[in-house]
Amino acid sequence: MGECIKNLSPKVIEQILETSFSWFVVVDKNARIIYINKEYCDFLEVERENVIGKYVGEVIENSEMHLVIEKGVAQIAAPHYIKGNYMLPNRIPIYVDGEIVGAFGSVMFRDVNDWKKLNSHVQKTLEKIDENMKSTMESLNSLPSLIGSSNAIRKIKETISIIAPTKLPVLIEGEIGSGKELCARSIHHLSDRYEKxxxxxxxxxIPIDLLEVELFGKWDGTNxxxxRLSLADGGTIYIQEINELPFTIQAKLLKMIQEGTIQPVGTDHEISINTRVLVSSNIPLLDLVKAKKFREDLFYRIQSITLLVPPLRERIEDLPELIQTFINKFCAEAGRRTIKVHRKVLWALQNYDWPGNVRELQNIIQAIVHLADGEEITEDSLPFHLRRKPSNFIRSNGTLEEILSHVEGQVIKEYLEVEKDKNKIAEQLGISRSTLYEKIKKHNL
Incomplete structure (x- = not known):
C-alpha cells in the first residue's frame, strides 16, 4: 500500500484532502499545525496561512491533539464541543520508525445528530453523553473523570475499577476539596447501577433535627x-461527612446496610430497598471511633473498602493536566480561545501548598479565565498570595532577637499593604486577632 501512495502526486493527495467530506488537521510532535484543509478553516473562520505553525489549541477550541501525542493513544469518535455544538472527531498519532512525529485529526460527523440517525442504540448512548456534557458545564465533578496520571491517582483508578462492580459499601477519606465526590461518582458510573x-x-x-427525615423519609399519616435512601433505590447514595451523623441515625443506617430495610420517621413499618452506600469523611473515622464519637460497629461495616484520596500537594505532578482541563472548561464557558500559561505562573502554582486542594485550584483558574485580558496567564493574573515574591526581610546585623523582630515587622507590614481585614491577616499568619494588634503596635505599623 505504501508503494501505491508513493505513486500519487502531491496535487492528487491535496485534492483528496481538500474535497473530502471530512475536515482535516495535521500537527507536528509539538502540536503545531502543519496542515489544515480549507473547509475546516472556513468553519473555524480563520485564514489557513495565518494558522500554519500555530499551537493547535489556539486555533481549535477544546482540542486534545496534544494529549494524543503525549500518550500515543488514538481517540475514536470522542465527543468534541466546538462553537456551540458536539462533533465526533478521530485523533490518530503518527508514528515514523517507532517514534511519534505528530498527529492527524479528522471530523467525519460535524453534528452529533447525524450520527444519532445511524443507530437507535447509538442514539441512546449519545443522549446520555449529551446529558453528562451539559452537567459538566455546571460542575466539573458531575462527570466521573479522575484527572491525573500520578501514581496516587492511578492506584485510585485501579481500585475503583475493581470495587465498582460489587455491592459493598465504600469509605472515602480525604481533605476538603480533594475529590472525594468525584471518586464516589466514578464508582457509581462504573457499576451496573449507572443507569439508576x-x-x-x-x-x-443539613440541620441535625432534619437529617433523619432527609435520609429515611417521613410518614405524616396520609402520605x-x-x-434520599429510598430515592436512590436501585442505585447509589453518597453520604458526605458521615462523621456528622448522630449516634441514633448511625444505628438506623447500620441496619439498612445489613438488612436492606429502612423505617421512615412516623411509622413502625419497614420498607425494603436496594441502595448501595458510599460515604466520606474529611476526618479519619478511626480517630472518632477511638474518641467514642462514632459507632464502632458502623465503622467496621463500612471501612472494609477504604479509598484514601491524597491532597493536591501530594500529587503536584498532576497539576499541569488539572490546570489545562480547567482552562479548557472555563474558556469554553466564556466563549473564548484557550489561554496559554506562562512558565513562571506554572512554577508559582507548583510551589503553592493548596490547602483547598483541587477545588481551590478550580476556583482560581475560573477567576483567571474570566478576568484575564490577553491570551496568556501571567503572574499579574494570579491572586496576590500566589504571586507574592519573597521580600528581603533579613538584616545582617544585630542580635538574633533583633533580627527576628525585624523580619516579623516586615512580614506584617507586607500583609497590611494588601489586606485591610485584620481577621484574615491573623488567620493567614496563624495568630489571634489580639496578638496581631499587639504586634502592629509593637512595630508602629
Whole structure:
C-alpha cells in the first residue's frame, strides 16, 4: 500500500484532502499545525496561512491533539464541543520508525445528530453523553473523570475499577476539596447501577433535627415523603461527612446496610430497598471511633473498602493536566480561545501548598479565565498570595532577637499593604486577632 501512495502526486493527495467530506488537521510532535484543509478553516473562520505553525489549541477550541501525542493513544469518535455544538472527531498519532512525529485529526460527523440517525442504540448512548456534557458545564465533578496520571491517582483508578462492580459499601477519606465526590461518582458510573439514581447528601449542611427525615423519609399519616435512601433505590447514595451523623441515625443506617430495610420517621413499618452506600469523611473515622464519637460497629461495616484520596500537594505532578482541563472548561464557558500559561505562573502554582486542594485550584483558574485580558496567564493574573515574591526581610546585623523582630515587622507590614481585614491577616499568619494588634503596635505599623 505504501508503494501505491508513493505513486500519487502531491496535487492528487491535496485534492483528496481538500474535497473530502471530512475536515482535516495535521500537527507536528509539538502540536503545531502543519496542515489544515480549507473547509475546516472556513468553519473555524480563520485564514489557513495565518494558522500554519500555530499551537493547535489556539486555533481549535477544546482540542486534545496534544494529549494524543503525549500518550500515543488514538481517540475514536470522542465527543468534541466546538462553537456551540458536539462533533465526533478521530485523533490518530503518527508514528515514523517507532517514534511519534505528530498527529492527524479528522471530523467525519460535524453534528452529533447525524450520527444519532445511524443507530437507535447509538442514539441512546449519545443522549446520555449529551446529558453528562451539559452537567459538566455546571460542575466539573458531575462527570466521573479522575484527572491525573500520578501514581496516587492511578492506584485510585485501579481500585475503583475493581470495587465498582460489587455491592459493598465504600469509605472515602480525604481533605476538603480533594475529590472525594468525584471518586464516589466514578464508582457509581462504573457499576451496573449507572443507569439508576446517584443521590447525594451532605450531613454537614443539613440541620441535625432534619437529617433523619432527609435520609429515611417521613410518614405524616396520609402520605409518605421519600427520603434520599429510598430515592436512590436501585442505585447509589453518597453520604458526605458521615462523621456528622448522630449516634441514633448511625444505628438506623447500620441496619439498612445489613438488612436492606429502612423505617421512615412516623411509622413502625419497614420498607425494603436496594441502595448501595458510599460515604466520606474529611476526618479519619478511626480517630472518632477511638474518641467514642462514632459507632464502632458502623465503622467496621463500612471501612472494609477504604479509598484514601491524597491532597493536591501530594500529587503536584498532576497539576499541569488539572490546570489545562480547567482552562479548557472555563474558556469554553466564556466563549473564548484557550489561554496559554506562562512558565513562571506554572512554577508559582507548583510551589503553592493548596490547602483547598483541587477545588481551590478550580476556583482560581475560573477567576483567571474570566478576568484575564490577553491570551496568556501571567503572574499579574494570579491572586496576590500566589504571586507574592519573597521580600528581603533579613538584616545582617544585630542580635538574633533583633533580627527576628525585624523580619516579623516586615512580614506584617507586607500583609497590611494588601489586606485591610485584620481577621484574615491573623488567620493567614496563624495568630489571634489580639496578638496581631499587639504586634502592629509593637512595630508602629
Amino acid at each position: 439514581p446517584f443521590v447525594n447528601i451532605n450531613c454537614s449542611i 409518605l415523603k421519600k427520603g
